[in-house]
Amino acid sequence: MSNQKKVDSKEAFNLEYTVSPVASSVNPIIYNQELCIGCNRCAQVCQCDILFPSKEKGRHPIVMYPGECYYCGACVMVCPNPGAITLKHPLMNRAKFVPVK
Amino acid sequence: MNRSEYKWPYANESGMEEMVQSDVLVLGGGLSGCFAAIAAARKGLSVAIVEKGAIEKSGSAGTGFDHWESACTNPCSGVTAKEIAEAYVREQDWYSNGIAHYIECREGYDRLLDLESFGGKVRDTEDEFVGAEFRDENTKLMFAYDYKNKFTIRVWGSTFKPALYRELKKLGVKIYERTEATGLLVSSDSGGTVRGAGAMGMNVRTGKFYVFRAKSTVLAMSRPARVWLFDPDLTGLCEFRPMQSIGSGHAMGWRAGLEFTMMEKTVRAEFSAAGRSFPPYGAGNNHNTWYAATMVDARGVEIPYVDRDGRELKTVSERYYPAPGQKFFLKGGVIDNPKYEYRGPETLEFDELIKRGYQLPFYADLSRMPESERKVIWGMMIGEEAKTKIPIYQNYTDRGFDPSKHMLQSYGTGWQSANFLEQERQFFGAPGGVMHDWDLKTNVDGIYACGDQLYASDCAGFACATGYYAGRKASDYAKTVGLAEINSQDVQAEKERLYAPLYVRSEEGITWKELNSAISKAMQNYCGGVKCDSLLLEGLDLLKSFEKDIVPSLYAENPHDLMRTHEVMDILTVAQIVLHASLARKSSSQPLCFMRSDYPEIDPACDRKHIVLRQEDGKPVTREVPLDFFGDLEEEYEKRNQRYIREEAVHHE
Numbered sequence: 209m210s211n212q213k214k215v216d217s218k219e220a221f222n223l224e225y226t227v228s229p230v231a232s233s234v235n236p237i238i239y240n241q242e243l244c245i246g247c248n249r250c251a252q253v254c255q256c257d258i259l260f261p262s263k264e265k266g267r268h269p270i271v272m273y274p275g276e277c278y279y280c281g282a283c284v285m286v287c288p289n290p291g292a293i294t295l296k297h298p299l300m301n302r303a304k305f306v307p308v309k
Numbered sequence: 310m311n312r313s314e315y316k317w318p319y320a321n322e323s324g325m326e327e328m329v330q331s332d333v334l335v336l337g338g339g340l341s342g343c344f345a346a347i348a349a350a351r352k353g354l355s356v357a358i359v360e361k362g363a364i365e366k367s368g369s370a371g372t373g374f375d376h377w378e379s380a381c382t383n384p385c386s387g388v389t390a391k392e393i394a395e396a397y398v399r400e401q402d403w404y405s406n407g408i409a410h411y412i413e414c415r416e417g418y419d420r421l422l423d424l425e426s427f428g429g430k431v432r433d434t435e436d437e438f439v440g441a442e443f444r445d446e447n448t449k450l451m452f453a454y455d456y457k458n459k460f461t462i463r464v465w466g467s468t469f470k471p472a473l474y475r476e477l478k479k480l481g482v483k484i485y486e487r488t489e490a491t492g493l494l495v496s497s498d499s500g501g502t503v504r505g506a507g508a509m510g511m512n513v514r515t516g517k518f519y520v521f522r523a524k525s526t527v528l529a530m531s532r533p534a535r536v537w538l539f540d541p542d543l544t545g546l547c548e549f550r551p552m553q554s555i556g557s558g559h560a561m562g563w564r565a566g567l568e569f570t571m572m573e574k575t576v577r578a579e580f581s582a583a584g585r586s587f588p589p590y591g592a593g594n595n596h597n598t599w600y601a602a603t604m605v606d607a608r609g610v611e612i613p614y615v616d617r618d619g620r621e622l623k624t625v626s627e628r629y630y631p632a633p634g635q636k637f638f639l640k641g642g643v644i645d646n647p648k649y650e651y652r653g654p655e656t657l658e659f660d661e662l663i664k665r666g667y668q669l670p671f672y673a674d675l676s677r678m679p680e681s682e683r684k685v686i687w688g689m690m691i692g693e694e695a696k697t698k699i700p701i702y703q704n705y706t707d708r709g710f711d712p713s714k715h716m717l718q719s720y721g722t723g724w725q726s727a728n729f730l731e732q733e734r735q736f737f738g739a740p741g742g743v744m745h746d747w748d749l750k751t752n753v754d755g756i757y758a759c760g761d762q763l764y765a766s767d768c769a770g771f772a773c774a775t776g777y778y779a780g781r782k783a784s785d786y787a788k789t790v791g792l793a794e795i796n797s798q799d800v801q802a803e804k805e806r807l808y809a810p811l812y813v814r815s816e817e818g819i820t821w822k823e824l825n826s827a828i829s830k831a832m833q834n835y836c837g838g839v840k841c842d843s844l845l846l847e848g849l850d851l852l853k854s855f856e857k858d859i860v861p862s863l864y865a866e867n868p869h870d871l872m873r874t875h876e877v878m879d880i881l882t883v884a885q886i887v888l889h890a891s892l893a894r895k896s897s898s899q900p901l902c903f904m905r906s907d908y909p910e911i912d913p914a915c916d917r918k919h920i921v922l923r924q925e926d927g928k929p930v931t932r933e934v935p936l937d938f939f940g941d942l943e944e945e946y947e948k949r950n951q952r953y954i955r956e957e958a959v960h961h962e
Contacts, residue, residue: 223811225317225516225867233542255362255371256545256552257487257513257869261318270315273869278545278552279588281699282366285467295699298543301582303592303726305705305715308676309609 227260232275234298237283239268243292250283250293259283268292317867322517323808331357331483332787333780334507334523336490336558339368340769341760341776342529343473344420348780349527350480354787357483357521359490359510361553361872365474369531369550369761373467374769375598375694376453377431378641379410380418380462382959385445387458388637390414391943396639400651401739402900403917403936404571406765408747411942413774419959420773421462427472430465441681442626451685454600454640454653456629461641463685466693466769485521487514489872490557492803493526493565495753496793503566505755506793509803513872516811518804522795524787527779528751528758530558532742532766533883537575537734537837539829540583541822549580549589549737550761553876556736558762560879562743563886563924568752570919570934571741571764572890574901575734577838579725586727590694591701593673593717594724595656598694599686600640601628603677604656605716607668611677617652625678628654642768643739659722672716687712732837738902739765741890744921747939747949748782749775752923755790757783781953810865810874818864821877827855828877828884836884840891841907849888855881886922889929893920 237250237259246266251259258273271277284293333349335342338360346358360367379397381390394411425431432449433439443452443463451463477484494506507522533556534548545552559569580586595602603625604612614622616632631638631653638653647653657665675683692702710717720726742764749757759779760772810818835848860878865871896916897905919934939945947954 223321223323225321227317227867227869228315236545253363253366255367257362257872258545260315263315263318275542276545276552276873278696279582279700280366280372280551280696281703282372284699284703285372286366295704297588297591297700297704298546298582301546301588301591302708303587303705303720304718305708305710306672306718307714308674308716309605 227272229270230273230275234274235271236274236277236279236296237271238294238296240292240294241268243289244268245289245292247288249286249288253282253286255280255282319514322512322515323811325515325517326520327517328520328522329357329483329485330522330792331355332524333783334521334526335359335529335780336508336526337368337529337531337760338362338364338486339529339531339760339772340370340469340473341772341779342527343477344773344776345527345529345759345780345783346477346482347423347473347480348777349784349787350482352781352784354784355483357485357523358477359485359488359508359521361487361489361513363486364477364484365471367470367551369554370466370695370769370772371470371551372696373693373698374469375463375466375690376641377417377421377462377464377770378768379414379460379770380421381414381460382418383450383460383462384448385450385452385459388460392637393460394942396651400639400644400647401765404574404765404900405739406763407939407942408745408749409763409766409771409775411946412778413771415946416778416953416958417770417774419957420770420777421464422959424469424472424773427476429468429472431462438681438685441685443629443681443685454629455631455637457631458637460637463689464693465689467698485510485519488512488519489875490530491561491807491875493561493756494520494522494795494799495565496795503753504793505753506795508561509800511807511868511871513868516868516871518807520795520800522792524790524792525755525757525783527783528558528562528743528756528762529760529776529779530554530762531556532736532740532761533559533880534736535825535829535880536736536884536887537732537829537832538578538581538584539825541826543583544822546583547581548735555876555880556883557876557879559742559886560882562751562762563882565756566753566923566925567756568744568921568923569741569764569886569890570744570921571901572886572922573894573903574741575887576737576902577731578729578733578735579727579737580735581729581733584733585729586725587720588696588700590691590697591705592726593671593719594726595673596724597641598690598697599673601625601654602673602675602686604719605672605674606662607670610667612656612662612667612671614654614656616654617649622654625682645738669722671719673719674716675712676714676716683712731839732833734832734837739767742766744919744934747945749779750782755786755793807871807875809861810863810871813862813864815864815866817862819859819862820864821870821874824855824859824863825877825880827859828852828881832884832887836888836891839904839906841905842892845888845892849885852881852885852888890920890922893922893929893931
């Protein structure tokens with residue numbers, strides 16, 4: 209049903225991809241390396257694809273594009289080890305609650 | 310970390326090309342796309358589905374949704390599909406998707422039972438809410454809003470996407486994840502008839518290029534976003550729907566000549582947590598997921614609920630029943646300030662509250678509600694709806710919030726806790742989209758649409774029901790045709806378009822964020838709250854100059870960046886559709902939230918119509934369609950779906 213071929217192009221698609229964490233004013237995803245087993249389930253499901261697997265086995269993923277976080281919590285939902293990932297809202301979005309009157 | 314420390318973790322497959330063939334191709338793996346694929350697979354056809362994220366958690370309902378609207382055929386329902394679909398049409402002054410709403414009302418509950426059979430949770434099987442007023446003891450179904458008529462069902466939607474993902478795999482659907490669809494393929498035969506031939510796309514981790522050939526194609530992608538609202542720092546929070554849902558399906562549809570309607574409709578923004586609102590459902594309110602929470606003012610004085618006649622309601626229970634003489638009321642996703650006929654219980658208007666001495670800020674105080682109502686709002690609805698399980702329920706609980714002891718603040722004067730400017734627009738409240746016929750077919754043979762790509766779409770039930778329906782009709786068509794020829798020049802041109810930003814040198818390039826900022830500023834300036842021809846033309850001129858001068862300078866260093874860059878190129882296309890649609894309507898309109906300074910007359914009879922728009926040879930072409938083009942909803946549906954009614958529909962009688 210499918211066939212693959214390498215395209216010959218004089219443009220030569222031999223570019224090297226580069227990537228480095230993009231700075232943001234926020235840290236939406238915080239890993240606890242004590243609890244993280246480095247399974248990369250979070251990176252697997254993140255629909256914004258902001259989490260990149262660590263090069264080091266067993267280490268937590270890298271939050272490569274923190275500003276692109278949609279704050280859905282899918283990463284926390286699939287994490288096998290509760291507490292390994294914390295989702296933190298930007299300070300300005302922490303709604304206030306008070307004791308009932 | 311610097312550049313040398315971290316290498317791209319995925320394979321570099323730029324320049325690789327894969328050709329995939331299937332009977333039916335589905336673009337978008339949210340609720341509607343999954344159901345389209347399931348419908349086609351059940352018919353025994355080969356199916357490919359393309360999703361930019363990972364299906365298990367992708368799309369607007371990726372992490373959940375809490376209430377299923379218009380389940381008119383559930384065994385407890387006190388209303389008919391015809392009643393509710395027609396009510397929606399009237400409520401929205403006929404700028405409504407009658408066809409899709411009827412499909413939702415008629416088949417939605419069948420899809421809910423499908424979800425249950427796939428392992429989703431749709432009833433209180435653990436007997437957590439035994440005895441609650443909203444729970445039916447026989448079926449264990451739980452209802453929201455109108456407890457008399459019971460047509461909105463509370464569901465555990467966080468179980469749904471994983472269940473759909475498992476079902477796709479079980480049915481043998483070919484799944485292409487982390488793959489963006491970027492362009493439709495169309496072919497014309499010797500007689501000049503155009504039909505869909507498939508689509509093209511790119512893997513967003515490896516850069517591999519795909520050609521998907523199919524007999525029919527279903528567009529199941531998102532509504533547009535980030536056209537007016539952009540924040541280069543908190544980009545993921547710019548809009549209500551997910552970061553990557555930005556309307557690429559609309560853009561590729563436009564390029565392929567598909568027809569759109571109501572694209573001139575936009576509302577003053579309601580949700581942008583990067584700016585003037587809070588995390589959705591995360592501030593005190595009494596709408597939607599929070600209906601009908603008890604609200605109090607700054608002094609702790611309870612804010613009264615009234616029925617449509619202004620009669621004050623004394624008990625919490627009364628908030629869930631129609632007024633004397635009213636058969637049913639409407640609440641939910643697109644119902645904002647309903648007409649008298651459909652208006653349900655609501656707290657007193659803000660102006661009246663201030664007159665009576667109520668003081669800001671207001672709070673939601675669930676401690677004053679019966680325990681079952683408190684628990685179902687905080688713990689089930691907040692927990693299952695959209696992105697509430699972790700961001701709201703767990704997060705607030707960790708911060709110490711206890712709904713029996715604390716009240717949650719509401720911001721500003723409305724329940725949305727939002728404070729946007731008139732020119733900050735958003736596609737919300739049943740916005741425009743793809744025009745279609747009774748088969749959910751577009752104007753191009755072999756191309757169908759569903760969910761948020763349809764005009765005047767709304768919620769999850771709408772997405773699932775129209776997805777399945779479009780998948781079914783696309784399958785019927787696929788059985789009658791062979792694969793259409795594809796044009797290798799189209800493929801080559803798309804490949805060059807997609808990869809071009811990789812070849813721009815970073816020091817000379819423009820980033821996607823810079824272009825998105827410029828587009829949203831231009832749209833706020835030229836296509837804001839009040840529009841006029843000269844401003845709209847000015848806007849078009851500027852966007853065209855972006856296309857000509859800026860797009861060739863866009864720069865990306867890897868496939869992730871490239872995906873974001875393609876998204877903004879699509880936003881640029883969508884912005885132009887909006888300008889063309891706005892220019893085409895020469896009057897103002899209340900239901901379209903469309904105000905013109907040069908044509909101030911509101912909804913003149915001669916303009917009460919769809920202005921349907923498409924692109925031909927680079928120019929916009931319009932035609933007019935009557936607002937009631939769909940005819941009698943029940944009759945027209947039954948004419949076309951006898952086989953479904955006989956073989957697939959769930960019958961309760």
